[in-house]
Ligand code: ADP
Ligand code: ZN
């Protein structure tokens with residue numbers, strides 16, 4: 001408890017100047033009640049604002065100002081514990097964000113607006129001997145009233161209606177007892193449990209395979225030692241990584257500690273949740289963005305109160321307010337959804353390791369296609385590599401066939417489906433099995449162009465092409481969701497030669513239905529899963545065999561375990577390969593391996609058909625051979641030659657504003673500052689500065705954007721130089737109307 005008289009407070013105000021600690025006196029009435037991590041109300045300038053206590057001190061820094069007092073505390077309990085506050089400080093340094101941004105990232109979304117929900121429950125007012133006598137007496141005179149009392153005695157907080165139903169009486173009997181003063185009403189906080197109505201079949205630990213056993217031995221060893229260690233669990237698809245997680249968690253819980261499991265948002269499917277709830281039942285809380293604000297808040301409170309021991313959640317669950325997490329698991333650790341694209345632009349994998357270091361916890365990073373960042377750390381010995389090379393019970397990995405689309409075209413086949421894909425799908429349908437058709441692009445066509453004048457329909461606010469969505473015949477921007485009706489006549493030259501190019505999932509679905517008339521076809525992408533529960537519905541129909549062909553985006557690439565699927569078709573492997581991003585080869589390898597991994601998980605072997613215009617690309621060939629290591633070494637050679645991460649560190653700086661000329665001017669000024677400081681330091685790369693150049697998306701929501709990338713090693717030095725340069729630039733008058741955003745180790749260079 002606070003004995004020191006002054007509190008160090010960070011105020012919840014968004015402005016660069018107030019991103020520092022202010023000192024406040026702790027008033028007499030709050031002495032002994034305030035602790036670090038608590039939310040408080042403080043006077044700030046002429047306002048009162050919310051703030052967070054970061055610590056305490058004996059002598060305040062006055063800087064010539066009068067020291068004010070904390071007005072009040074908001075919660076009786078601190079919201080963040082000591083470790084999480086330390087992690088927040090680490091984030092400020094690592095991601096160049098403000099402390100308030102870091103703290104907000106740790107809170108459940110909308111937590112300020114949420115109030116706990118109470119229901120009125122009924123309880124006894126008398127107990128013990130007296131109650132027994134009462135029940136005995138009533139059994140004769142008023143058996144219904146006796147029945148109600150017995151039900152309450154048997155336990156639980158019931159509402160009046162529940163009580164009447166359970167005791168086989170009526171609400172009026174309950175009311176009668178309340179009137180007599182034998183029963184009283186109370187307010188009970190309830191957990192808005194999104195899974196309350198679902199039951200999960202209990203599962204027992206499986207007998208681990210020898211590979212699983214070996215991996216588990218290493219992990220439980222670390223858990224027994226209670227020292228931090230990061231494991232990279234590299235296991236092919238279907239090798240039973242989840243079972244390793246489950247048994248590792250059991251070991252962690254037995255030590256009296258808690259466990260956090262992160263899964264990518266899109267694979268937070270009912271199937272995944274079922275596996276954890278099935279093993280650990282009500283000890284599991286689930287956190288993801290589809291929960292209502294109230295549900296999320298309640299789950300968060302359950303975690304904080306220690307009433308649950310395991311959290312399964314998306315990215316932000318890494319901040320789950322457990323007192324003593326012994327194990328943090330990141331499934332599909334290569335997934336880009338672990339990186340937050342808004343401030344603070346943190347990566348959950350890095351935060352997990354930073355947090356685990358403080359709490360002496362084990363981290364398991366699991367993947368069939370580890371990120372180059374993680375695998376290179378394992379190669380360097382910083383992470384412990386664990387391998388699962390075989391699929392469970394000896395099933396083989398699917399055979400991957402590559403179709404050269406150029407040859408198809410020469411042979412006169414211009415359809416979406418190559419001959420081999422048609423043939424394979426037909427075979428699957430004849431055998432009564434199931435197929436998945438994958439395309440990493442939703443909508444109907446990719447872009448709409450006038451063949452007369454070449455006009456391509458673009459978003460007026462962002463510089464990207466609009467995508468046609470059939471049905472309502474609307475063109476949509478996939479960045480800002482701008483919409484307009486698709487034109488029949490070119491808005492520029494008036495010709496009627498409007499053509500649609502490329503394919504999206506919607507088109508594939510339509511084509512599949514046309515080609516295979518008797519088959520059940522369904523589509524799963526962000527367009528078909530906006531409604532709550534729609535995701536689950538589509539998967540259930542697939543599981544029950546009412547759908548034969550499932551068409552989808554990366555949403556179906558991961559985590560699905562459907563034994564009936566024997567064929568996976570990749571419509572266009574090149575969509576990821578052609579992105580203007582140095583990770584495009586890695587993305588392609590990952591995507592193909594993950595999608596292929598959905599095939600042949602049951603008793604029948606799987607086949608994969610990959611359609612591509614680049615059949616000789618090493619990403620595609622190594623995915624065909626299921627050879628991660630060959631891919632890794634080839635890709636690392638390229639990264640080293642071109643000086644890209646993980647060979648070095650990269651910070652991306654975007655300068656944006658409404659006036660293009662001042663954006664360009666600002667970018668040049670900032671680049672010059674960076675160039676000078678790069679020249680004064682040894683950054684271990686031949687060219688530390690890239691740009692300034694227009695960002696690949698050079699206009700976004702009406703703002704012009706230019707970017708600079710700074711590369712080098714060690715990362716710490718690169719970050720320091722960028723931080724100093726940005727601070728210097730922000731002080732100059734040139735930047736009053738310009739914004740600067742920085743992204744440390746960005747995953748998205750668009
Ligand atoms: P991954 O996550 O590595 O792709 P999963 O964890 O989904 O693999 O496991 C694939 C399948 O194998 C699942 O149906 C799982 O229940 C089963 N399985 C895992 N471990 C074992 C085991 N030791 N014995 C039998 N079946 C197992
Ligand atoms: Zn035209």
Ligand code: ZN
Nearest residue numbers: 459462477480
């Ligand atoms: Zn747009």
